[in-house]
Amino acid sequence: MPPTRARTVGAVVVDRDRLLLVNRARPPSAGSWSIPGGHVEAGEDDRVAVAREVLEETGLRVKVGELVGSVELAGREPGEVYDNSDYACDVVGGELTAGDDAADVGWFDVDALATLPTTPDLAALLSEWGAFGRTARVRRRGVAIRGGATAVVLGLLVAGSLVGQDSAFPFGPFRMYSTRDRPDGPVSSVTIDGVTAAGRQVAISGTGTRLRGAEVEGQVGRFEHHPELLVLLAAAYEHRHPGVSLRRVELLRHDQGLRHGAVHGASTEIVLATWVLPSPPAHPGGGPPT
Structure with a gap:
């Protein structure tokens, strides 16, 4: 019996070295981080579907650009196949908030994705399609903000190491550094x-x-x-x-x-x-x- 096929789309939204991800609240990828996206409704254009899904899941309005890549994905039901197409997008408005089937939503640095539980092959596919090449250079203001945040965290770590306990980790002592x-x-x-x-x-x-x-x-x-x-x-x-x-x-x-x-x-x-x-x-x- 041939598989049941459905059209789906995804949004590769990059802003200042950060990739927009949602944490799926429903099967088949509940608990995993992935790019925003979902089913294309009957008679709906792919790009219209991308903009709609991003707004529903993240609260952001985007301008949909070129096709980044296409791939077949396993569907929610046995024998179901998703013909998925991912498009590059730029944010033009809205307010970031988790909605629809997203348990959480956020911006993530490319190198931080290695430590996140993501949907299968997300990292490999985006890299193969050259999606990470869309990241922009970090602006000086962003560097200053990161530097200030680093100084605050460092101060908390030092204070926690002096008076904190292991239960206060990461702002307390960590066994890896307190033993030999x-x-x-x-x-x-x-x-x-x-x-x-x-x-x-x-x-x-x-x-x-x-x-x-x-x-x-x-x-x-x-x-x-x-x-x-x-x-x-x-x-x-x-x-x-x-x-x-x-x-x-x-x-x-x-x-x-x-x-x-x-x-x-x-x-x-x-x-x-x-x-x-x-x-x-x-x-x-x-x-x-x-």
Whole structure:
């Protein structure tokens, strides 16, 4: 029996390095973050449906632009298939508020998506379609706001470390930083590295994307089961390092032995997850790969 097909649309709404996402309140993706979207009504144009769905789910009015990409998705019922088309959009008005089947709604940095529970293949599809290339440069005012917010959070962390308890985390002590490894035995650390088109290895975690080691270690299991999430970190790295093109991203564990608190023996490196990025089309007259 042929599958039942239905037309659906989605909105790729980007504003100042942030992507608009909704948290689905209903099946088939309840509890997952995804771009706004839904069914196309009978006789309705795709772009009209996109604008309507965004308004219903987020309270924002958008101008619908070009088609970003199309994909078949599993429907809500067995044997149901969604013929989905996603369109680029720009906000022109409205007030952000969760509505319709959205449990929550918000703006998210591209590199923060790796830690969110999203609908299947969302990150890989958006990266494949080049949706992250629509992000605009961060304005100076935005940098100042982020810097001020960082200073406030840092002050809260310092105050919490002096007088807070573990239950106050993240504004209290955290066991990872208040204990130490045994002086005799192995210690491990996890990093995310990339390999450029020229074969050069670069550090993605840490200063490469401002993703801290603790954040990487806390998501090791998720990266192992869903290595396609590594493409988000590749996109974040390339965004912060113009001209650099990555071909492979790896999640690595580094093991090192200790004796009496000092390094003992050779270290070992284990690849926990790998994601290979597609090569971009050749451009005649272009420079060498970086």
